Amino acid sequence: MDHLKNPRLNKGLAFTLEERQALGIHGLQPAAQRTQDEQVANCKAVLESYNQPINKYVYLTELKDRNEKLFFKLVSENIEEMLPIVYTPTVGLACLKFGIMYRRPHGLFVTIHDKGHIYDILQNWHEPDIHAVVFTDGERILGLGDLGAYGMGIPIGKLALYTALAGFKPHHCLPICLDVGTDNKQLLEDRHYVGLRHTRVRGEIYDEFIDEFMTAIVKRYGQDTLIQFEDFGTANAARLLKRYRNKYCTFNDDIQGTAAVSLAGVLASNRITKKKVSDHKILFYGAGTAAIGIADLLTEFMVREGISREEARQRIYMMDINGIISTGRNDLFGHQTYYAKDHSPEKDLLKIINEIKPSFLIGASTQGGAFTPPILKAMASYNDRPLIFALSNPTIKTECTPQDAYEHTEGRCIYCSGSPFPDVIYNNKVYKPGQGNNSYIFPGVALGVVLAQVHHIPDEYFIIAAEVISENVLEDELAMGSLFPGLNHIRDCSVKIATRIMDYAYKNNVATLYPEPKDKIKFIKSNLYNYNYIPSLTGRWSWPDESNEKKETC
Known part of the structure; x- marks a missing residue:
């Protein structure tokens, strides 16, 4: 039975x-x-x-x-x-x-x-x-x-x-x-x-x-x-990550996973705009842990592109319910202070856009409909291809729908949401907006970390994951408005992310699984869960595909 x-x-x-x-x-x-x-x-x-x-x-x-x-x-x-x-x-x-x-x-x-x-x-x-x-x-x-x-x-x-x-x-x-x-x-x-x-x-x-x-x-x-x-919660997420990240094999998906998938979207968009990440002026609507995580990873990538950390932070503006993150406020916490500007705490998003003229608007506010038609039109007036990332979940919390984004930017925006949306038809063209889903990132990162038996997870792993995802977006997908590979390709992307992370871990002497697998892709695939049925009559009461030693498989 x-x-x-x-x-x-x-x-x-x-x-x-x-x-x-x-x-x-x-x-x-x-x-x-x-x-x-x-x-x-x-x-x-x-x-x-x-x-x-x-x-x-x-x-x-x-x-x-x-x-x-x-x-x-x-x-x-x-x-x-x-x-x-x-x-x-x-x-x-x-x-x-x-x-x-x-x-x-x-x-x-x-x-x-x-x-x-x-x-x-x-x-x-x-x-x-x-x-x-x-x-x-x-x-x-x-x-x-x-x-x-x-x-x-x-x-x-x-x-x-x-x-x-x-x-x-x-x-x-x-x-x-x-x-x-x-x-x-x-x-x-x-x-x-x-x-x-x-x-x-x-x-x-x-x-x-x-x-x-x-x-x-x-x-x-x-x-x-x-x-x-x-x-x-906001008061604990970044604080606990900082407390434990160098003691345990741990990460926070809301901070690091969201940051990585956002970076992946930006890197893919650069193939359209022909810009570098450091060429953008970025405005966050929402300054909680997710927004700070994205800002920090974007900063790290800009530094890799050749500018100083301070220059990178100066390109990032943030806004929360109390207005723009400014040096005069006494309610800032954690890394918010890195992005504080010498500015009055203006609360009107449209006024801020008209003042600083960002090329990249990121919504992480959970304020559904916050990106109104005037805001979207303003972004389009200052940019040939404005980046609009409405990342809040679930769907009712999204700052704007793709339909609104395309309609009010004359179809010129590069859009990404945190929730799935149906295809959009605008001006007789079909757009398939990409979903910035953390599922592109955390499974592959976890797979590489566990298989290599890594004890700590640096931000570099999330940059690696973002690069892998952006590299796997097809030109046809970009042409239809998607900044991410088709969802049905996530499993393949996870293997590629894990492979790249294992390579990095062994090169930097932080992997503890020995001997090092000679063919890492083959090693990874040999350890994946087999969801296909196997014969029930094996002559022994065990599961043949699940009998490996602890920590040698996933």
Whole structure:
């Protein structure tokens, strides 16, 4: 019965007659036999019968719970159709409904009241061999704010993409929600809420809790375990990354992944504008952790192009709810001070654009519709090919739609969004706007880091990933307005990113896997998760493709 109940073993109607008889499951299913490809076609037909994306999300969750290989084959071979369901924008709605949708554990919930016993909680997870952990405290889920324990949907979704887009074995991945409470009054009063019903714990106790968590992960799974921060609040995200990045194998996708995919978009756009990154004057609308991360990585790349760090920072302007980031303000935090200008704290975006005449406008504000027609027209008046990146998620938080961007710039803008949008027809031309999705970046970076057994993750890895992505955009894709490769090519891009990162790691003597693989592409591909069915009659009760030693595979 394990072969029907265990999602890692179950093949549904794909069990042959011989397997059904030998395993003692003959008669427990209908007589029909279907290949895995036929099952995928059936799953797609079921998905098409649902009108609402959230219903498709629930169906896919249930599919993963009963037949793991079928789920990942479906997603991996249909990325363009499945990514908006498995992750943004649908995952945001799934997080909002997490309480009423919760059925079974897909990860660990560690609460602030478990402080002092976190290692014991980790031992309760049924898989002892974990290579990648994605965790959140739920304070800033996408553009939806503090969702507390409901934020668990994000680590679950991210790690599903680790497997679908980079070939991590799913049982080597662990989603974790650190529940320290929530300041969302609506959730605290919601009878369906499944988290702690008190306000967020902050300060010294919170920091001790995170310290213990990081230590416990390494004690349980090893120093080279990848630990990804996800959707932490503005006050903690950059601070915790700085605190741990040189002690653990860790990164923050909201800061570094978003920065890398934005850099990839800029590098691809340079093939159209014939500019360097340092030729741009850049204005950020939004100055939170994501915006700061993008600004910092753009600065590093400009330095590589030959200008000083100070010159690079002078080319970047930032604006938040209190106006332009200026030296006269006393509410700045972290790296915001690097980009402060000697300027009055003007709050009118249109006035700022008319004053500084930027060539590149980046939205990271979660203020839906903030890029109004007058703003877009102003950008077009100062630039032949203005760059408009509306990166906020989910879709309702996007600063402008591609339709608005093309219409109000006479079709001359180079547009990128953080959420998926349909094709745009303007002036009898079809545009396929690219989505600046972090999924282009973090799976490949993680794959290279884990396979090379790297202990720390420098920003250079994200520059490498951005360069790989931009290099793989086809001329036809650029001509149609997309700054990124087709989504169905992400898995190939992940392998290329991992290969480049492994090369860099060995050249710089930071890889700890020995001997160094002679053919890294072959080595990487040999370690990818096989989502195709394998014979169930192997003569032993194990999984032949998943029997390698710890840390030698993903």
